[in-house]
Amino acid sequence: MTQHHPDVEIAAGNPWYLADQFCSQLGTRGRRRVIEDRWRVFDAMLHDWRERHGHARVLTVLDAGCGDGINLVGLRGAAAHQDLLINLFGLDYNPLRLARARRAAPQVRLQQGSLYSLPFAGDRFDVVLCNHVIEHVPDATRALAELSRVLRPGGLLILGVPNEGCLMGRARNRFVQPRIGRTTDHVHFFTAPSLTDALRGAGFCVQRLERETFFFPCSYVNACCNEFGVGHWLMSGLRRLLPSQAGGLIAASEKTANG
Numbered sequence: 001m002t003q004h005h006p007d008v009e010i011a012a013g014n015p016w017y018l019a020d021q022f023c024s025q026l027g028t029r030g031r032r033r034v035i036e037d038r039w040r041v042f043d044a045m046l047h048d049w050r051e052r053h054g055h056a057r058v059l060t061v062l063d064a065g066c067g068d069g070i071n072l073v074g075l076r077g078a079a080a081h082q083d084l085l086i087n088l089f090g091l092d093y094n095p096l097r098l099a100r101a102r103r104a105a106p107q108v109r110l111q112q113g114s115l116y117s118l119p120f121a122g123d124r125f126d127v128v129l130c131n132h133v134i135e136h137v138p139d140a141t142r143a144l145a146e147l148s149r150v151l152r153p154g155g156l157l158i159l160g161v162p163n164e165g166c167l168m169g170r171a172r173n174r175f176v177q178p179r180i181g182r183t184t185d186h187v188h189f190f191t192a193p194s195l196t197d198a199l200r201g202a203g204f205c206v207q208r209l210e211r212e213t214f215f216f217p218c219s220y221v222n223a224c225c226n227e228f229g230v231g232h233w234l235m236s237g238l239r240r241l242l243p244s245q246a247g248g249l250i251a252a253s254e255k256t257a258n259g
């Protein structure tokens, strides 16, 4: 499987490379709710890791595949909440997204580059966030090896992916909304077991796996439910009842000394 080239996809008008992520992810109350829940998970994972590692107050952090910069904003919120100083870096291979990230987070050091060869020295970062990226990357093993290389031993990797390999995800992509299945640029459809296997295979020690929202097999119903407090509550209840059918997975892992 070859890697897509963002310039070619942008020129071809591929919406996956163009769509404004601030609008698609934070544009309504319901969407914002989902992202704010996610930020709370990042915050908690960072907090737990700091507790295990002597409450370091200055951290060098990379958002790998930062897109339009939504999580750069979230990470700054987590830093403020924990009274942390973070030296924040962002990387993406799509120049259009980087330009938006530059506007959203002008104080962050942003670089264009690929997950296959990160333009950073080994052991450079205390924390790496990679959210909803590796499902796009054909050679995920190589990308995970690169994320591990730039993380210092004992460093924290927060890896988020859609739980698209679950029954509900497959039902959506095959039967309910086959157009999504045909047009998505996702090349991996993770589940909790396949995600933890991939992380362990890359030498990470998985500390915690969180599940977010519920994978209702129709994106319209999903979006509508999250718009209303009661719908969002229902989705959380369904996730607790059927954790394997959560909408997303977030793993907190540490790079082992020999990782």
Ligand SMILES: C[S@@+](CC[C@H](N)C(=O)[O-])C[C@H]1O[C@@H](n2cnc3c(N)ncnc32)[C@H](O)[C@@H]1O
Pocket: 003, 021, 064, 065, 066, 067, 068, 069, 070, 071, 091, 092, 093, 094, 097, 113, 114, 115, 116, 130, 131, 132, 133, 136, 137
């Ligand atoms: C779905 S977006 C997620 C963006 C952001 N992490 C978030 O959670 O909002 C996926 C991002 O991964 C980037 N990406 C995909 N493959 C990449 C690669 N091989 N190297 C660097 N960035 C990549 C895309 O350009 C896109 O910005």
